[in-house]
Amino acid sequence: MNDDNSHLFEAPSAIATHLGIEMTGWRKGWARVETANSPNIQNRQGLPHGGLHATLLDTAMGFAGCFTGDPNLHQMALTLSMTVNYLGQAQGERLIATARVTGGGRKTYFAESEVRDETGALLATATGVFRYRGAPYRDTPPD
Template structure:
C-alpha cells in the first residue's frame, strides 16, 4: 500500500481530533500512536481515561479492518468493549496502542488491544467485539 492510499484508508476525523496516528497496519494487526498534550488532561492533570479507551477501541477495530486492495476499504462498528485501566500517563507521553485480531466470522470479529506508555508499561488493556459494515466482511473490502 503506497503512502497516499495508506493515509486515505486510515484517515479519520476522530483521529485528527485526538491526535491518533496509525503507524503500522497489516492483516490482523495495528499500531497507533498518540502524543498526549494539554487537551488530553483530566482535572488532575494526567491523561483522561477516555483517551486510553478510545485508543483501545480504535486498535481493536482497525485490527480486523485491514484491506490490501488499493482503493478499497473495510469498515466496522464496535458492539462491545471491555477495558481495564492498569496505570496512568503524564501529559507529554507518547502512548502506543496495539490491536490484534483474535478471530473473525462473516459479520462479527473479536480483538484484543493494549495501550502502553513510553516506558513500555501497560496503561490499559481490553477486548472488543465488532461488526463488519455492509461488504466489509470480505477481506477485499468495498470501493472507497
C-alpha cells in the same frame, strides 16, 4: 515480511484528527495507533483521560479487523461491545495502542488491545466484539 504498509493508511477520522491520533502500523489482523500525551488530552489530575485510552483501544481494534491490503478497497466495522481495564499511569510522552484480531467469522470478529507509553508502561487493556459493515468497497462508501 516488511511491515511498512504506510501507503495503505487511510485518512484519519474527524475524532482521530481532533485528538491527534495517528496510525503508525497496519497489517492483516493487527494495527497500531499513537497520540502525544499532551495537556489537550489530560483530565483535571493532569493524566491522560480514560476516555482517550478507550478511544485509542477501540480505534486500534477497529482497524486491526479491517485491513484489506489494497489502498482503494476499504472495509468498515462497528463496535458491538468493548471492555476496558485501566492498569497504570502514563510516564512517557506518547500513548501507543496495539491491537490484534483473536477470532471471528464472516460478520463479526473479536480483538484485544493494549495501551502503553513509550517507556513500556502498561496503561490499559481491552477486548472487543466488532461487526463488519457490509462487504469491502472501492473508494466511496455505500449508502
